[in-house]
Amino acid sequence: MATDHSRVAARFMISPAVLLLLGWMIIPLSMTIYFSFLNYNLLSPGMEEWIGFTNYEYFLTDPAFFAALGNTLLLVGGVLLITIVGGIGLALLLDQPMWGQGIVRILVIAPFFVMPTVSALVWKNMFMNPVNGLFAHAAKALGFAPFDFFAHAPLFSIIMIVAWQWLPFATLIMLTALQSLDQEQLEAAKMDGARKFNRFFHITLPHMSRAITVVILIQTIFLLSIFAEILVTTNGGPGYASTNITYLVYAQSLLQFDVGGGSAGGIVAVILANIVAFFLMRMIGKNLET
Amino acid sequence: MGSIKLENVSKSFGTVEVIPPLNLDINEGEFVVFVGPSGCGKSTLLRLIAGLEDVTSGTISIDGQDATEIRPARRGLAMVFQSYALYPHMSVRKNIAFPLKMAKLDQAEIDRKVNKAAEVLNLASYIDRRPGQLSGGQRQRVAIGRAIVREPKAFLFDEPLSNLDAALRVNMRLEISELHQNLKTTMVYVTHDQVEAMTMADKIVVLRAGVIEQVGSPLELYRQPANKFVASFIGSPKMNFIDGEAASKYQAHTIGVRPEHLRFSRESGPWKGVVGVAEHLGSDTFLYVTLEGGEQFTVRTVGNAEFHHGDVVYLSAEPENIYRFDENGLAIK
């Protein structure tokens, strides 16, 4: 029970932290917004001038923007699908009593500790390389022609790499959810005549809905800004086939030295992320309530 | 419909034998209570009957048919769990309808049965709520509702009242007994509370460490306990025991006297003691007496006895109500 007096004191005491955080966010954001209205190219310094919404017009009407938007959604959706289905599957497996459970669990989390650039390079050079990669060797051993992943299925390859990185996270969250399920509920369902599939569908899955929500929310935030994996594998290509919004902003501002256009793209990305977050919260936020 | 027979049923977890081979007959329509101290294997025995655990050896037959290898749902038994085990994401209606839905009944039939159960158990007013929004007693009713819609051959209850407060416990006890009167279905009920056993059972099965110590009606167990364990477990307050010289007068190793069968006087009697605590309940008085030999005795008397801490009291037993036991704790007939 806080008195009025202590409440005022509390607000006063936390205000420096709040102000610091606010400044941390507001200053870069407002500078980005400011730049986005300028004709600001690093190749012609000192020539900045106010050009209103022109940068936005260029960014939003660029065909690359729509390609990147589609790729972003595919990347996020594809990785979410694989990690959630795979995470639930792996969690169900790991929940079975077995010998060496502790070690297996550590092995499963391991990919999470590998840096994105490193894991993408490992995949690129050790697995997916059409000459030396393991997949190429396997294909040759089976009598098929090796498949050049990054040339013919660049987005799919990146989805695979990112899904591999995030699968451990999803698995861990699902596993803890699974272990918190009251065994008596499953036994009651067994007595009530529910077979394995029905028990999973009617008891286990609803119990895990909150964990699934958490995985979707957290992963979406990180997946919208995937960058390193694209940079070290395909560089967004071929063409724009594996460019997402984040990578497009980078290409615009740093490869073409167009700070104004890049800033406009960044603001568009922020707005899109907020729209996605809004719908996510609307759609599944109620799972988090009770 | 609803007789259960256990033949040489045993259960081990790993190398630990929790239930040595035992035999038990549960007749159709009977209310059977498994009673025993915590950890004696009551739940395990119930779960063996339900099919939630596999027997290590022996056979379980239901209605004369071998059910040992049949999966739980097919045995036609319904279970009420200690934690109720309601499905938290489903409304009360859906919880009760779940077994019917799994049995693929058509929706009209399901609705009819659920409504009937809701009426019998008085839970219509909260049928659209979730279990999380219900009190303990209401959850208990829903759990029973989910069991009765299946119209099982027998009900299995695992300490269903242990999560309720004392007043509610007495109420639910009566309701379950009433339910049994109305349905006339076999019920197997597990409890560690001998009062529940005495008040509800047609037949009590007393267990200790997985072994059946005695089977009988409540009054049989009260009047003719087979051994010291049953004698001290059944009846409240517990039976008083005394051994040595006092017992050998009766040609026994130990004799037992129930608190309600002790007489007391201020002047004389065979056993002299000092009152430790006197509990005056109005209708009854309980005296906790320490005898000269160090034994703790409890005395129950109707009405008010004017005894207080430190008073000297002489106790004697009603001769026809003395229980005699040999050195192995078995009753001498």
Ligand SMILES: Nc1ncnc2c1ncn2[C@@H]1O[C@H](COP(=O)(O)OP(=O)(O)O)[C@@H](O)[C@H]1O
């Ligand atoms: N799944 C299990 N694995 C190993 N031991 C168990 C298991 N279930 C019960 N036990 C043991 O069996 C004994 C009887 O347990 P239980 O039937 O639950 O007792 P009660 O219900 O009478 O309190 C206990 O000693 C308990 O530790």
Ligand SMILES: [Mg+2]
């Ligand atoms: Mg138990």
